[in-house]
Amino acid sequence: MPESNQFSPILTPIADFFANILRVPGGFFRDVLVSIDITTAKGVFIAYFTLLIIWVLTLKKEEVFVTDERTGKTVSLRPYAIAALLSQVIIYLFY
Amino acid sequence: MGLSIIDYIIVLIYLVGTVGYGVYLGRRIKTGHDYFLAGRKLPWWAIGMSLVVTDIGAIDIVGIAGSAYLYGIVMGNFDWLGSVPVMIIAAFIFIPIFWRTGVTTVPEWFGRRYNIAVRTTSALIWGSFLACNLGIMLYATAVMLNVLLDLNPKTVIVSPAETAAVTEVLNVVAGKKYDSVRLDTVDDTITMAVEHRPNLLLIDEASPLKDEIIGRLKDLPPGKEVPVVLFRMGENLEQLAERAADVARPPAWPLFYSIVLMGVAVGLYTYSGGLTAVVYTDVIQCIVMMLGCAFVLIYGIHRLGGFGEFVDLIHQLGDRTKDHFHLVLPADTPTPYPWSGIFLGLGLVLANAYWIGNQAIVQRSLGARSEAEAKASYVWGAILKVFIPFIMVVPGMVALAYNPYVADADKAMATLVRDLLPTGVLGIFFAAFLAALMSSVDSCLNSAATLWTKDIYQRFFKPHADDTHYLTVGRILTFAFIVWAILFAEFSANFESIYTLIQTLLTLFQGPSLAIIVLGVLWKRATGIGAFVGLIGGLCCSSGMLFINSYASEPLFLIQDPFLYIAWWSFVFAVVLTVVVSLITPMEPEEKLRGLVYRYKGGNA
Missing domain, CATH: 1.20.1730.10 (Sodium/glucose cotransporter)
Structure with missing residues (x-):
């Protein structure tokens, strides 16, 4: 919980006016977030990484293949991107 | 060290x-x-x-x-x-x-995709931020250098008073640029005097150790003396600070040297x-x-x-x-890192704004040999x-x-x-x-x-x-x-406040800035006027939330440091505003958008 704010005779009533309006949707939003249990929250993180893996898998060839202009060798960045994202899934599953 | x-x-x-x-x-x-x-x-x-x-x-x-x-x-x-x-x-x-667009800066891309107003606003904000941040980084770097090398001058205090009172004395007399040490025994004080040569030794007159410490300090060899100031709890601290400054040994390696x-x-x-x-x-x-x-x-x-x-x-x-071994903490955790703030504020907004919109980061990839190497x-x-x-x-x-x-x-x-x-x-x-x-x-x-x-x-x-x-x-x-x-780092009188202010300003700017980058790249319908209104409106939204949170009778957010939530809400607000204004303003010409919007080839493509 934050510390109480300092009172200002001019600014505090203005801030209070807007704060009272915003607290209604803000309170609702907060209640929703607090009601989400930690396993579901973790699921949100993992789902995010998983969705990105799926997105990388669906990228067009010309978007993921890169050619070294000096050697002419073509390499796909897809496995490296997936490896980085997969590591995140594993880390967030364990911790 | x-x-x-x-x-x-x-x-x-x-x-x-x-x-x-x-x-x-x-x-x-x-x-x-x-x-x-x-x-x-x-x-x-x-x-x-x-x-x-x-x-x-x-x-x-x-x-x-x-x-x-x-x-x-x-x-x-x-x-x-x-x-x-x-x-x-x-x-x-x-x-x-x-x-592909060959730009040198992110604001320059704003100029190509939107208009000069968005480019200049963004350039002025980023330019000012980078210039001020440079002074702060240099200052922080010098402070860390001195701390790790143990170069900071030291103030030692010996007092039987309670911690809060001692801390107050040290804050006024030693300030932030001195390392302060409180010691409770004669032996520790003498060891400190011999091995670390403090720049100042403050001894509370109410301390029962006073006479013994002063007596043993007289045995120190010439050239190894430690300046001593006797004080009483409750005396005027500003005057005490002046007395201390008169006798304190000047630091062998002042912070300014490290800054330079x-x-x-x-x-x-x-x-x-x-x-x-x-x-x-x-x-x-x-x-x-x-x-x-x-x-x-x-x-x-x-x-x-x-x-x-x-x-x-x-x-x-x-x-x-x-x-301590959990990456995801409850939304009502007492720490500053609830999962909701981390996911929405950091994961979706601040991180994206930093890696996509921060000139100091993006610039090096613009210097890549080819588009392929920039991606790689x-x-x-x-x-x-x-x-x-x-x-x-x-x-x-x-x-x-x-x-x-x-x-x-x-x-x-x-x-x-x-x-x-x-x-x-x-x-x-x-x-x-x-x-x-x-x-x-x-x-x-x-x-x-x-x-x-x-x-x-x-x-x-x-x-x-x-x-x-x-x-x-x-x-x-x-x-x-x-x-x-160097001058900014040395002469800023109230450095902590400036640091907080600049970091806060960056947080205020990140959400709206990201909103117009994302919409500009992913949505061909985003217009220059829409982006400008979104950017300014988003800034007003984040500044407004900060204002309300600071001045309302009760803070708006229930966590101590709500920067993650402010970033998230200002981003959402800027997206909504940009979309609404873009839809009621004419679309940018197709030839202008070609190459600037993701997978957009012009026409109905």
């Missing part, structure tokens, strides 16, 4: 080697294009390493370990969720578009070599930093008896560490980022396992290093630390000069000059910024 001569030699070799290499690279710089974009000759591996090391600055290397000491592995979110996914997204969507040392070292090679020097010295700095921090991690856990023992020691600390650099950076929490965050937890009772968490890493590392290795770690410091300052310096040259000077004062002219302007600005940063 107790660095030996070997440690100093290692540090000196590192420092001279890095600066010399950077200056050597500067010989190849002939035009503004070479200076600001390294002639577009940078390889992917160098950019990737530079991206990673630039992200870790003076405050991070100590602050992250300090926060990990307090809150645990949740700090890893800043490198994992906060870097890896967005770097992959940036690699395949944003960076190729920026690179770091400023000159970084300034030399950045002035000379521009982005080329920044990126290639970053490569050295990345290797040294990763090796140094990895050594602290491995050696620290080994000395604890292995990983299992390390985990057990953390768990044994009870409730205080019950969440971000993927390579993401892979490296996977390892960073292990070598930055976990050492903070190792420090906790070693010593759970460090008073100031930000000194946990320094304490660990001082207690743990043998001679020689200490020098390597210190070089690693310097590497992290320098890599962030040089990037900030180079980007500030680039932005002011390209988006302000070239755009408004001399649009059609020869490219060598911009090289000269860039170098003059680099020199001016380093002088400015």
Whole structure:
């Protein structure tokens, strides 16, 4: 919980006016977030990484293949991107 | 800290080697294009390493370990969720578009995609932020340098009074630039006087140790005397501070020396070599930093008896560490890192704004040899980022396992290093630390000069000059910024407030800025007027929330530091505003959008 704010005779009533309006949707939003249990929250993180893996898998060839202009060798960045994202899934599953 | 001569030699070799290499690279710089974009000759591996090391600055290397000491592995979110996914997204969507358009700065891209108003607003905000941040980074770097080298002047206080009263005295008399130590025994005081030669010894007249300490201090050999000031609790502290200043021994190595040392070292090679020097010295700095921090991690856990023992020691600390191995904390956690703020504020907004919209970060990828290498650099950076929490965050937890009772968490890493590392290795770690410091300052310096040259000077004062002219302007600005940063760092009277203000301003700007980048790249219908209104409206939204949170009778947010939520809501507000205004204003011409919008080929494509 934050510390109480300092009172200002001019600014505090203005801030209070807007704060009272915003607290209604803000309170609702907060209640929703607090009601989400930690396993579901973790699921949100993992789902995010998983969705990105799926997105990388669906990228067009010309978007993921890169050619070294000096050697002419073509390499796909897809496995490296997936490896980085997969590591995140594993880390967030364990911790 | 107790660095030996070997440690100093290692540090000196590192420092001279890095600066010399950077200056050597500067010989190849002939035009503004070479200076600001390294002639577009940078390889992917160098950019990737530079991206990673630039992200870790003076405050991070100590602050992250300090926060990990307090809150645990949740700090890893800043490198994992906060870097890896967005770097992959940036690699395949944003960076190729920026690179293809041939721009030098992110605001310049705003100018192409939207209009001059968006470009100039963004350039002025980023330009001011980078210039001020440079002074702050230099100051923070110098402070860390002095702390780790144990160079700060020391004030010792001996008093039987309660902690709060003693702290108040120290705050006024010693201030932030002195290390303050409170001692409770005669032997400790004399040992401190002999071994560390404090610049000032404050003795409370009510202390029963007073006479014995003063008596034994008289036995110190000539030249080793310690200035003593007697005081009474309750006396006027300003007058006490004046009395103390009159007798205190001047510091052997004032903070200003460190500020100038770091400023000159970084300034030399950045002035000379521009982005080329920044990126290639970053490569050295990345290797040294990763090796140094990895050594602290491995050696620290080994000395604890292995990983299992390390985990057990953390768990044994009870409730205080019950969440230390959890990356995802409840929305109502008492820490500043609830999962909701981390996911929405950091993961979806701040991280994206940083890796996609921060000039100091994006600039190096714009200097890549090809679009393919620009993409590859971000993927390579993401892979490296996977390892960073292990070598930055976990050492903070190792420090906790070693010593759970460090008073100031930000000194946990320094304490660990001082207690743990043998001679020689200490020098390597210190070089690693310097590497992290320098890599962030040089990037900030180079980007500030680039932005002011390209988006302000070239755009408004001399649009059609020869490219060598911009090289000269860039170098003059680099020199001016380093002088400015040194003066800013030395003479800012209320540094903490300025630091907080600037970081807050950046938070206010990040959400709206990201909103118009994302919409500009992904939505062809986004218009210049829409983006400008969204940017300004988003800024008003974030500033308004900050105002309400600060002045309402009860704070708007229920956590102490709501910057993650402010970033999220200002982003949402700016997106809505940009979309609404864009839909009621005419679409930008197709030929203008071609190449600037993701997968957009013009027409109905």
